[in-house]
Amino acid sequence: MRTSVLNFNRASKTFTRGFTSRSVEGFTGAVGNTPLIHLKKWSEKTGCNIVAKAEFQNPGGSVKDRAALGVIRDAEERGLLKPGGTVVEGTAGNTGIGLAHVCRARGYDCVIFMPNTQSQEKIDLLRMLGAQVHPVPAVAYENPANYNHQARDFAKSLSNAIWTDQFDNTANANAHYVSTGPEIWEQTSGKVDAFTCATGTGGTLAGVGKYLKEKSAGKTQVWLADPPGSVLHSYIQSGGKLTERGGSSITEGIGQGRITNNLGTLINEIDGSLKIEDEKSISMLYDLLDSEGLYLGASSALNVVAAVELAQKLGPGHTIATILCDGAYRYQSRLFSKKWLETKGLQDAIPSHLKKYSVLD
Numbered sequence: 001m002r003t004s005v006l007n008f009n010r011a012s013k014t015f016t017r018g019f020t021s022r023s024v025e026g027f028t029g030a031v032g033n034t035p036l037i038h039l040k041k042w043s044e045k046t047g048c049n050i051v052a053k054a055e056f057q058n059p060g061g062s063v064k065d066r067a068a069l070g071v072i073r074d075a076e077e078r079g080l081l082k083p084g085g086t087v088v089e090g091t092a093g094n095t096g097i098g099l100a101h102v103c104r105a106r107g108y109d110c111v112i113f114m115p116n117t118q119s120q121e122k123i124d125l126l127r128m129l130g131a132q133v134h135p136v137p138a139v140a141y142e143n144p145a146n147y148n149h150q151a152r153d154f155a156k157s158l159s160n161a162i163w164t165d166q167f168d169n170t171a172n173a174n175a176h177y178v179s180t181g182p183e184i185w186e187q188t189s190g191k192v193d194a195f196t197c198a199t200g201t202g203g204t205l206a207g208v209g210k211y212l213k214e215k216s217a218g219k220t221q222v223w224l225a226d227p228p229g230s231v232l233h234s235y236i237q238s239g240g241k242l243t244e245r246g247g248s249s250i251t252e253g254i255g256q257g258r259i260t261n262n263l264g265t266l267i268n269e270i271d272g273s274l275k276i277e278d279e280k281s282i283s284m285l286y287d288l289l290d291s292e293g294l295y296l297g298a299s300s301a302l303n304v305v306a307a308v309e310l311a312q313k314l315g316p317g318h319t320i321a322t323i324l325c326d327g328a329y330r331y332q333s334r335l336f337s338k339k340w341l342e343t344k345g346l347q348d349a350i351p352s353h354l355k356k357y358s359v360l361d
């Protein structure tokens with residue numbers, strides 16, 4: 001992967017093929033080292049350098065491949081997981097997909113617990129990747145039958161098994177501290193004024209943020225981007241006093257009701273937060289497709305809105321980095337459906353010249 005590139009020579013007006021790296025070892029070797037994409041239109045509009053990590057290029061298709069590999073590697077190193085063991089997680093999204101891939105590549109069994117409200121496609125995909133899937137009643141976190149607790153208890157009942165505990169296992173944030181953070185630092189030659197992204201587990205924001213703050217001696221600002229329905233914006237704005245939830249969001253994989261252990265590793269050093277409404281995220285999703293040819297999920301679009309708003313706050317001349325978490329492929333039947341957008345009241349949020357992209361009924 002990504003071993004060969006075409007270089008354009010301006011003088012001779014010819015392309016030559018160059019090689020950027022050697023081959024990598026299997027699926028796990030292909031995780032990370034994603035390109036940092038300069039977003040031209042929004043950089044020009046703000047006078048800033050807005051750059052975004054193409055995490056959809058990870059081999060399992062999302063930023064969560066890094067976390068999945070990180071938590072499994074950590075368990076191996078600590079002797080908690082031995083050859084032939086079982087990896088258990090409660091997840092309905094990208095983490096399960098990342099874990100299922102890594103488990104196949106490393107020879108582990110993968111068991112996923114998820115609420116039984118999830119789509120058949122998600123269940124089928126995990127099964128195609130070799131995971132054992134347990135859809136369980138969708139009950140609140142406080143209920144012992146909640147899918148997270150069932151995952152933990154199931155892992156406990158087996159020998160040579162781990163519950164990866166993505167929300168509170170800080171090996172997740174550490175995966176970003178040792179990979180995503182250093183990559184962004186290197187790809188911007190250490191000139192990164194701010195980093196922003198939304199959080200689910202908080203692993204990406206905390207791990208990248210901690211690394212960039214350390215390397216820049218505190219100069220790089222870290223801002224949390226939050227969708228409606230999450231408590232984190234009110235928590236940060238009120239100095240940790242309020243945990244107000246307002247509304248709900250079409251974004252998936254982000255928004256949180258508590259300070260997870262992963263987010264907790266950085267929460268006191270966060271410089272600010274931005275609440276991003278769905279109207280802005282969906283408009284940006286269509287705009288990035290039109291202006292950059294990028295086909296992205298809603299959390300990626302929200303992150304770019306946050307980067308643009310941060311650029312406007314900081315003023316021209318700054319470099320702001322963010323994350324393109326995954327592609328639109330897993331959400332296309334919703335994000336590009338006129339009917340679905342209408343039921344969410346979002347059809348009017350899409351500028352009229354971009355409505356041509358919502359091609360599904």
Ligand SMILES: Cc1ncc(COP(=O)(O)O)c(C=O)c1O
Nearest residue numbers: 199200201202203204253299325
């Ligand atoms: C699409 C998507 N975006 C963003 C995130 C948030 O990443 P993190 O869990 O590192 O906060 C997730 C997490 O599952 C995700 O699936």
